[in-house]
Amino acid sequence: MPVAQAADLAAMTEAIFEEHDRDADREALQSLALEFQNHLSPRTAVETLQRFKWYGRHRHDPEAIISEINGVTHLFGDERELLATAASQLQKRRLNGRFAIADTLGAAWALANTAPSQKDRSRKNGFEFFIAPPGQTLTALQTLPPAALRLPPDTVATLSRLGVETVGSLLRLPREGLATRLGRPLCDRIAQATGEIDEPLIALETPSDHSASLVLEYPTDAMDLISDRLERLIDQAIVDLQPLHRGVLRLRCHLDFTAHPPAVLESGLFAPTLDRSHLTRLMLGALQAHRLGSMVTQMTICVAQHAPLSSRQPSIFGPDFQSGGGDDWTRQSEAARLIDVLSGRLGEDCVRGVRLSDDPLPESSVEDFPMTTHRMRGRKVTGGRVTGGGPPRTTDLGRRPIELLEVPSPITPIDAGGREADTAACDHFPAAFRIRGSSQAVHRHWGPERIETRWWSGPLIRRDYFRVELVDGSRLWVYHDLVATGEQKRWFLHGRFA
Known part of the structure; x- marks a missing residue:
């Protein structure tokens, strides 16, 4: 409620006001997700949010943790014992929650957030478990409200005016009419919940095997000293990559300060490299774009993504032949270096390339993409036919x-x-x-x-x-x-x- 309204209410009670700390909430949820990742499933993620709030959400913040449990259920005995283990992790932190298991991410979210409470599904400790048997996703969703599909408020309001009160009623409507009248996002949510299309789970990143950390003897904000320590940490982080003939594609730097929250700096590269001076310049460029609010106390460098190095034979008539040296295979081309520098100065989204897309419409046959962002492509459903x-x-x-x-x-x-x-x-x-x-x-x-x-x-x-x-x-x-x-x-x- 608005603060003014809450203040009037508090005047009649012994209420205590505390400012909502959004960053602390996110850190606590992230910490809990990491605990689930260590005790339940390595593929654990915090829910991703779209641009607008979903129906019934009071804050535009993540509130759910999602885990892929295929292949790990037998370690706990059965699915209910796995949920009991998850509930014990919350109980240690004096938290409560609702748990659900289903064939799809969307169905599990719907059950955990909107399924009606039933005594026979509750544990003695107060945690509620909802389990949809394999292959029974549609049956489990039938009686839930349309808001369970994570729909925007205006879409839910429109469905309510049309008399659509349950997911079962919504699923009986023709998809072509829904897409035309209510838009593609509604059809996407239906397809995700029913398993017709895959919904990616962006798992938490596991600690990098190629990292180096340094606690400074004295806090400092001297750029020359920070630059020297950065170069040494990068050298330590990439030393194990050279025997593997692999190079850095994304470098991450974690900085701790005396009086400000930690900062994470990242630099993506167009092509893999082990050129220490080039990696140091990129990270210093990212650091210069970040205002240091206080002195640095600790620095950590980790290789967030790496890939095989491509061998390149220098021309016998070119300038690289004299200056290449014996480790020429660890370096990039001049074009790749230019793309890296521009991305570091302007931002990754500002330096873009063009590639063919799977869209059948001629005007959408090409798409642009950030040239220093390398992501694995999952299975993709094409949007038309020829x-x-x-x-x-x-x-x-x-x-x-x-x-x-x-x-x-x-x-x-x-x-x-x-x-x-x-x-x-x-x-x-x-x-x-x-x-x-x-x-x-x-x-x-x-x-x-x-x-x-x-x-x-x-x-x-x-x-x-x-x-x-x-x-x-x-x-x-x-x-x-x-x-x-x-x-x-x-x-x-x-x-x-x-």
Whole structure:
């Protein structure tokens, strides 16, 4: 409640006000998660939050701990004994909680947070256990409210107005209509809870095997001294990587201060390296961007991510041949060094590359990504399909245009009589198109090639693409929008061939 309202209430009682310490809450939850990781399962994580609060959440802070228990249940006897062990960890800290086991992360969260309390599911110590038998996830979710799927408040309010009071009622509705009217996030949450798509579990990082720590004899804020100690710690942290022919991809520095909370600095690299001077410069750059609030008392360097080094033979005619030395294989290319330095100065999200994506829509065929961020890709569900001859191949140069318009341009089809037409049938293909006010006659065409999205990608997109050769010899890539209705334009110019 607002502080002013709480103060009026406190005037009538013997209430005590304490400021909410969000950082302390997060640290306590992180500490408990690490304890679960050590005693229950190595794959343990604190729940990840999206941009907006979920329904029923008073604070936008993590409140749940998630563990993957496949392969560890037998160590405790059965699932209930595993939950009893978890409950004992909370009891040592004088905390209470609700526990659930299910086939999916979303279902377990739903049961633990919204399942009604039942006496036969409670232990004597007051902890509540909810276990959905294997393969019975849908049955366990049937009677829970839609908010159990971790939905935004506005989505829950809309479902309530529509009379959807349980997850079972929601699951009986057609997905296509839900995606169109309520958006893709709702369909994603349903798919995650039912196990149709995977939901990643970002496990807590285990202590690095390649690390070095130093407690300073006297606290200091002298940059020259800090720089010297950083270089020595980096040398100690990477010494075991060279025999393995592996290099650093992400370096982390943990600093403890005399009067301020600890700080964690990270530097990602475009390519693995063991160049000590380069790693030191990157970490010093990250340190200079962080204002030292007080003196440093302890420093820890750890290799958060490493990868095999790529061998590189210096040219006999190039400058690297004289200066490379015997450890040239531990170094990066000049381009990689430049990317590392720019990312350190501007931020990892500011230096980006471009790569092909799995999205079938032509305007989404490429995506940008941070060039110094290396993450393992999990199983990915594609968002559409291409029919009518299969997807384009690199050897089939005539299937895709050289120039793709940033925004498809509406065009008007014209029939043989010079009147406006709107048909996509191959035997009634328009005789001409009006493009930017001028009529362009069609000589011949190829198609259609159907490109459409799936229900989980949001509003339905369904297009028939045609390759069109005009009388003047120019070739266009146009499509017919099969979803457009009423006065909406149906034909669009999307690209031009060379």
